[in-house]
Every structure is written in C-alpha cells, then in structure tokens.
Amino acid sequence: MASHLNLYKLNHFSMRHGGELNGAILAYETWGQLNTNKDNAILILTGLSADSHAACHDQHDTAGWWEYMLGADKAIDSNKWFVICASSLGSCKGSTGPCSTSPQTNLPYKFTFPDLTLEDIANSSFAMVQSLGIEKLACIIGPSMGGMTALALILQHPNASRHMINIASGCHSEPFSTAIRSLQREAILKDVNFNNGNYSSDQWPTEGMKQARKLGMLSYRSAQEWKERFPRSLRQRPHKPFGIEFPVEGYLEHHAEKFVHQFDPISYIYLSRAMDWFDAYDYKHNSEINPFIGVELESALIMGAQSDILFPQAQQQEMAGLLNAAGCQTQLNITDSIQGHDSFLVDMETYSAIIRNYLDEIK
Amino acid sequence: MASHLNLYKLNHFSMRHGGELNGAILAYETWGQLNTNKDNAILILTGLSADSHAACHDQHDTAGWWEYMLGADKAIDSNKWFVICASSLGSCKGSTGPCSTSPQTNLPYKFTFPDLTLEDIANSSFAMVQSLGIEKLACIIGPSMGGMTALALILQHPNASRHMINIASGCHSEPFSTAIRSLQREAILKDVNFNNGNYSSDQWPTEGMKQARKLGMLSYRSAQEWKERFPRSLRQRPHKPFGIEFPVEGYLEHHAEKFVHQFDPISYIYLSRAMDWFDAYDYKHNSEINPFIGVELESALIMGAQSDILFPQAQQQEMAGLLNAAGCQTQLNITDSIQGHDSFLVDMETYSAIIRNYLDEIK
Missing domain, CATH: 3.40.50.1820 (Alpha/Beta hydrolase fold, catalytic domain)
Structure with a gap:
C-alpha cells in the first residue's frame, strides 16, 4: 500500500x-x-x-x-x-x-x-x-x-x-445494464483459472478479465464515437484465421490487456453485483x-x-x-x-x- | 437431412x-x-x-x-x-x-x-x-x-x-456491431472444448456458445423492451453466490441453453465474420x-x-x-x-x- x-x-x-x-x-x-x-x-x-x-x-x-x-x-x-x-x-x-x-x-x-x-x-x-x-x-x-x-x-x-x-x-x-454486468461476472466466474476465487499470479483468470473489460468498453462508449474513430478502410486481414482484423477489435484487445492485472477479479464481481442490487x-x-x-x-x-x-x-x-x-x-x-x-x-x-x-x- | x-x-x-x-x-x-x-x-x-x-x-x-x-x-x-x-x-x-x-x-x-x-x-x-x-x-x-x-x-x-x-x-x-460479433466469435474460439474446430458431441463448446447467444440476445432486443418485461420486484437471491438472480439473467440463460445444440459453432463464426466483412x-x-x-x-x-x-x-x-x-x-x-x-x-x-x-x- x-x-x-x-x-x-x-x-x-x-x-x-x-x-x-x-x-x-x-x-x-x-x-x-x-x-x-x-x-x-x-x-x-x-x-x-x-x-x-x-x-x-x-x-x-x-x-x-x-x-x-x-x-x-x-x-x-x-x-x-x-x-x-x-x-x-x-x-x-x-x-x-x-x-x-x-x-x-x-x-x-x-x-x-x-x-x-x-x-x-x-x-x-x-x-x-x-x-x-x-x-x-x-x-x-x-x-x-x-x-x-x-x-x-x-x-x-x-x-x-x-x-x-x-x-x-x-x-x-436497468435490465440491459444488468445483463451486460451479468455477462462480465459470468466471464470471470467461468474462467478455468478463476478456480472459485483461488487464482494465483501464475494462474490468473486473464481471459475472463479480458472479456469482462471488452464488454465494459462496449457499454462505456458509444456506437457514434466508434463510427467516427474507426474508418472502414483500416480493416486488414489477420495473420491467423479469426485473429484480430477489424480496428475495433484491436482497440478492445489493447484496453483489455491493460486492464487484466489492474483490477482484482473477485473484487470486480463483488462491486459489479453491488451495482445491480442497488x-x-x-x-x-x-x-x-x-x-x-x-x-x-x-x-x-x-x-x-x-x-x-x-x-x-x-x-x-x-x-x-x-x-x-x-x-x-x-x-x-x-x-x-x-x-x-x-x-x-x-x-x-x-x-x-x-x-x-x-x-x-x-x- | x-x-x-x-x-x-x-x-x-x-x-x-x-x-x-x-x-x-x-x-x-x-x-x-x-x-x-x-x-x-x-x-x-x-x-x-x-x-x-x-x-x-x-x-x-x-x-x-x-x-x-x-x-x-x-x-x-x-x-x-x-x-x-x-x-x-x-x-x-x-x-x-x-x-x-x-x-x-x-x-x-x-x-x-x-x-x-x-x-x-x-x-x-x-x-x-x-x-x-x-x-x-x-x-x-x-x-x-x-x-x-x-x-x-x-x-x-x-x-x-x-x-x-x-x-x-x-x-x-458499424464498429459497435462488429465489436459484439467479435466478442461472440472470441467466446466460441476460446472455449477449451472448441479445440480448433475439433469438438465432438461429448466435448462441445457449450459455454462459448451460451456466451455468444447471450451477447446476441443483448444486441437483438432493446433496453426498453426488457425494462417493461422484467419488473424490479421479481429479483430473488440465488441458491449459490453469483448464481442466476435477476430476471434478465434467467431469460438469457434460457435462450442460451436452447441455442447451444441448435447451431454449429464453426458455422456460427464463419457466418458472423461474413457479416463483418460485407x-x-x-x-x-x-x-x-x-x-x-x-x-x-x-x-x-x-x-x-x-x-x-x-x-x-x-x-x-x-x-x-x-x-x-x-x-x-x-x-x-x-x-x-x-x-x-x-x-x-x-x-x-x-x-x-x-x-x-x-x-x-x-x-
């Protein structure tokens, strides 16, 4: 601290x-x-x-x-x-x-x-x-x-x-916001590394946290902003099938990776649920x-x-x-x-x- | 057939x-x-x-x-x-x-x-x-x-x-729709059972398909409809911590479970990507x-x-x-x-x- x-x-x-x-x-x-x-x-x-x-x-x-x-x-x-x-x-x-x-x-x-x-x-x-x-x-x-x-x-x-x-x-x-948060919590809870809360720095629920953050970004910004930010012409084929291809995918991935170790997974789901309860x-x-x-x-x-x-x-x-x-x-x-x-x-x-x-x- | x-x-x-x-x-x-x-x-x-x-x-x-x-x-x-x-x-x-x-x-x-x-x-x-x-x-x-x-x-x-x-x-x-579909594809691709497309009926990417369907439902309906459909008073505490609690969670789960074996995972991601390419x-x-x-x-x-x-x-x-x-x-x-x-x-x-x-x- x-x-x-x-x-x-x-x-x-x-x-x-x-x-x-x-x-x-x-x-x-x-x-x-x-x-x-x-x-x-x-x-x-x-x-x-x-x-x-x-x-x-x-x-x-x-x-x-x-x-x-x-x-x-x-x-x-x-x-x-x-x-x-x-x-x-x-x-x-x-x-x-x-x-x-x-x-x-x-x-x-x-x-x-x-x-x-x-x-x-x-x-x-x-x-x-x-x-x-x-x-x-x-x-x-x-x-x-x-x-x-x-x-x-x-x-x-x-x-x-x-x-x-x-x-x-x-x-x-509202139910729409609860649905988004519910999917975020579910992504964390179902990550194999979450392990009922007993994750470690070696076995971190990285994928669940990334998914949760991407869903978060989806709900924090607006379709209009993204439309202005990501011109269609920037799309390019990925190196592997179904890899990152569209500009918005790269943006979400970047923010997700930054977030993974910035926030504790179990804190995240406790706070998230508190919002839905209020x-x-x-x-x-x-x-x-x-x-x-x-x-x-x-x-x-x-x-x-x-x-x-x-x-x-x-x-x-x-x-x-x-x-x-x-x-x-x-x-x-x-x-x-x-x-x-x-x-x-x-x-x-x-x-x-x-x-x-x-x-x-x-x- | x-x-x-x-x-x-x-x-x-x-x-x-x-x-x-x-x-x-x-x-x-x-x-x-x-x-x-x-x-x-x-x-x-x-x-x-x-x-x-x-x-x-x-x-x-x-x-x-x-x-x-x-x-x-x-x-x-x-x-x-x-x-x-x-x-x-x-x-x-x-x-x-x-x-x-x-x-x-x-x-x-x-x-x-x-x-x-x-x-x-x-x-x-x-x-x-x-x-x-x-x-x-x-x-x-x-x-x-x-x-x-x-x-x-x-x-x-x-x-x-x-x-x-x-x-x-x-x-x-638009990038917002692409983002939703990208997260759906990612949920399927990252399901451990997806196994690079070599899933079987015993090892089905159930969780990935469920998440994809829930994200789909989020984008197919409207916040206004859900607000009218799910009154606040129906919420009830789940049997286990972070289990299904809010009415909208039960609704999403129901639709997700119905969908899992109704659609092939690899077909889903091919069609989904085709929409983003067009x-x-x-x-x-x-x-x-x-x-x-x-x-x-x-x-x-x-x-x-x-x-x-x-x-x-x-x-x-x-x-x-x-x-x-x-x-x-x-x-x-x-x-x-x-x-x-x-x-x-x-x-x-x-x-x-x-x-x-x-x-x-x-x-």
Whole structure:
C-alpha cells in the first residue's frame, strides 16, 4: 500500500446484507484544506474501477483519473474546497476487499468476504468523513457507480450533505445494464483459472478479465464515437484465421490487456453485483412513491450524456424529477457528448464547465 | 437431412476470397406455384441462425420462423407468389458448411472450408434460383444478415430482381456491431472444448456458445423492451453466490441453453465474420460514391425499428437515400417497435401490414 494514502480503520463495521468487518481499512486521499467551520468538504465517490487518486497532490504527483477536474483553480477548486476521495470498500485499490487478508484469519477473504452493497460503500465512506470531524458535507460528487453510491448515502443519512452532483447514474440498474454486468461476472466466474476465487499470479483468470473489460468498453462508449474513430478502410486481414482484423477489435484487445492485472477479479464481481442490487426505491418511506422525500439536500446537479447506453438519460431525468418533487432544487444537464457513459472522463471541457458553474454558486 | 427439403448441387462453385467448393449442397424450400412466365418468384434470404423453413407447407407442417408472414393469404401470399427460401451456404441447416463432410476428402471441412462471404451466399442462392428456370426475381426479401446478402446479390447481379424488401440491415456493419460479433466469435474460439474446430458431441463448446447467444440476445432486443418485461420486484437471491438472480439473467440463460445444440459453432463464426466483412461500398463503380448506381431495381422497401441497436435506423436511412439517388423508387419505413433488431420476428402485425401493402402494389 502506498504510503501517501491516508488510512481509516473500520472497527465492527456491520454490512447491510449481514456479516461484519472488523479492522477493515479505507484508503483515501485529500486535496485542499478543511476550514475551521469544517463546512467546505466535498466527498467524491468513485466508479467501479477508479481509486482514491482522482488527481495529483503534494504527496503523489502522478496524474489522477479526474486530473482535469480537480485541483487549484480547477472546476473542483482545492483552493476553496477540502476534497476527499476514498477507494471503495470492497475494491482492490488500497481499501479492504475480498482479495485482502482478513485480520481475523490471516487468510485472504475471497468468498468469505460478506456480501457487499453500495450502502456499505456509502456508510464506510461517511464514517471516514465523520472521523475527520466533518458533520455535514458541502457536496457529494458521484459519477457512475459513485452516483448510485451517493444516492445510497443520502437515502441512509438524509443530513449527510448540503449538495450533490450526480453523474451518469440512476436510481437502479436497468435490465440491459444488468445483463451486460451479468455477462462480465459470468466471464470471470467461468474462467478455468478463476478456480472459485483461488487464482494465483501464475494462474490468473486473464481471459475472463479480458472479456469482462471488452464488454465494459462496449457499454462505456458509444456506437457514434466508434463510427467516427474507426474508418472502414483500416480493416486488414489477420495473420491467423479469426485473429484480430477489424480496428475495433484491436482497440478492445489493447484496453483489455491493460486492464487484466489492474483490477482484482473477485473484487470486480463483488462491486459489479453491488451495482445491480442497488435500488433507490427500496427507501420508499411511509408508502410514499418518492424515495427522496425527507432527504435534506439543498440542491443537486444531475448530469448525463445523450449517448450513454449503460445509464441512459431517461434515468437521470427520473432522478432529477424525483429530487425536484422531494423539494430539492435540482438542475438536469444532459450533454451532447458522444463518448457514452465515459463522457465525464473524456469530454472534460464540457463537464468541468458545468461542474465549475454549479460549485461556484453553492456555499 | 430432412426429405422434405429440395437440394441443389453446386458444382465448381468459386468463392469470393479464393478457393472452390465442388459438390456443395443448398437446401431450400418453396411455397406456391411458379407461373408460366416464371416472373412471380420471391427469394427470401435469411438471418444468421434461421433456416429454409420460413413457414409450414404441405411437406412439412411445423411452424416456421416467419409463419405469420408467409403462406396463403398472408402478407407474402403463396397464392400469388412462388416463394423460395434456402438455408445459407456455410450454415449448418441442411446446406453445406464448415461442419459438413467434404465429398473430396470424406472428412469434415472445419477450417479447410474456404473463407465465406455474403457474396458467396448470394451467388449460391441465385444459382439455385436460376436452376429453377427463373431469370429475374419479382422480389428479394432479406432481414438482418439476409438484408446485407440481398445487397450482395443485387450489387453483383444488377438485373437479379425487380424489387427488394430490406429489413433491419445496413450497407455494412458499424464498429459497435462488429465489436459484439467479435466478442461472440472470441467466446466460441476460446472455449477449451472448441479445440480448433475439433469438438465432438461429448466435448462441445457449450459455454462459448451460451456466451455468444447471450451477447446476441443483448444486441437483438432493446433496453426498453426488457425494462417493461422484467419488473424490479421479481429479483430473488440465488441458491449459490453469483448464481442466476435477476430476471434478465434467467431469460438469457434460457435462450442460451436452447441455442447451444441448435447451431454449429464453426458455422456460427464463419457466418458472423461474413457479416463483418460485407461492405456495399466495395462496389463503387467508376469512382462513383453511390454503389447502387447501375442496379436495376424498380422499387425497394427499406424497413427498420427505432429500437434496433445492432443495425440502427441511420443505416436504413443511408441505404434508402443511396437507392433513391441511384434511381430506385425507395420507401423507408422505420417502425416504433420496441423489440429492437428482432422486431421483424416479434411485432408481426406491424411488419406484415407494411410488407403486405408493398407486395400488393408491385407486379
């Protein structure tokens, strides 16, 4: 574990679907300074494969996954805000997950890791925030899985934050997205090397992870972007029958190979399933149809891309409608970005401008 | 091979990418009577996994894959038309394909089967049509892969047909569709039981075929249809961790299991690749940008569904625009059907009404 990470220890942490973690770790990074009122804190909840390193900082000068967005004078301005980003509980990026060693048994958890939900990720992150003396966040920002985790947080802790930026997410997964994730999990689980979670660096479920990543890329980008990116004329015959031939195949293979050892297979399937389990409608109080009634957000910015097939814009429309109806002043901004679900990571000019405007106006 | 099929023998059949088939068979079925002028013939070119049995007839009373559409007094009226449908060359449905025994070696072709293109399917089908004494078809009808095959036919044989109905197809595959098909082929090729094509009934690439079918279903239907079909409330915990839990998972599993032994794995990848190879723009004559210039169709009906993600409506718009510009009187009809690419097999009321109207008006 890199020494530049801050570590927060979770003692007797109860999991939503049963079981307890004892001595689990959350790894997190921070940018900027917490003010004396402790009311300028922003929590970033991440997508499935992202880690706490959202941007560079004094202790770690490598660029992060949201480098363009976060830092001094950037859209999420670390001169003004104290920004916190954790690697999700259950992930393999410094926080405790199924591939970590259990302090109780000194063995890797693997399938003895309790069922993981987005609520657990939200609760563990919020406990870490509270450990810093912060009672109420200025803003929660969550893209993709982080957006659903943000909902899990405010639905369980209605006073957790004054504002929210929710990007490329939804109140629950639709069957099409669940189907894609189900096929990703199946590819990993059925890889002969997965071996019920007991894979090793010599016997790694490489093919399953590659397939999962290729399916991921299929759902993260858009048909339109690929059409512009891969002209027909580039196709060429492969060296062996049914080898890589079409430009899009080479692109998928490249991304898949990069991903294989970047993410732990069993963490991947735990996090993936957590996304499919989440449903904001589980929080309908007193038979009300709107789960956000009672949530005390002052305002929210809901963003999406017209080209997103994983969390299509109708889901952001639904979320914004429910929040507005629940009394939260909510802006909806669906961009024309053609990069699909990943637009928030690619079309940074568009996304950062909108986020900058929103954060400039909140207190 | 079922005795109710008609068999046409291809002698010295040259393949577009090189190689020759000698003694290959096309299995086909017919409906209605060829008139004395031999000018009332309709040829149906099929999708990837369909066979020649489009509808029941005197020799075979089982319902076919287009039962609602084809027969006496139906949209494709066998009282008026002489309708022919073949199992595609390369398929495993009675016609010769990579899993057939080569008459030259008495061994299965497997990877010695020459590279297969949609042009080969078109040419072999047209040779069979000509063997029946038909010089010019009244109409070619092609859905999905059959739609691209129909283009391959008229681009190679500009006088082959007076009319065309082209459904859920395009001038070529877009990278998104190629990506889906590439992952399907990869799932089959990498199944340990595939064994370079030397699988047996005991060692069948079941998992690869299941994955391929699940990916197929993902691309054949639409997110909207699944959202309506699978209510959230039906989810239930599986018996084993990461087992089938969500309704859409059960649906995919059911279809995948049904498909495994219905289609030959090596035929599947040959046909799938043929779809990705096809490009109408290969037929640009004399540097003209419009490949259909010179094609002597009198009229065409181009159909699609707004919910199709495999061949999105922009591709049918493109095809109709090019045909119109090339002097063919072309109607475009994009339906509101929510069943995605498969709409032509499901929303039969809508599709059959439009096809009936079109066929009623042509001679």
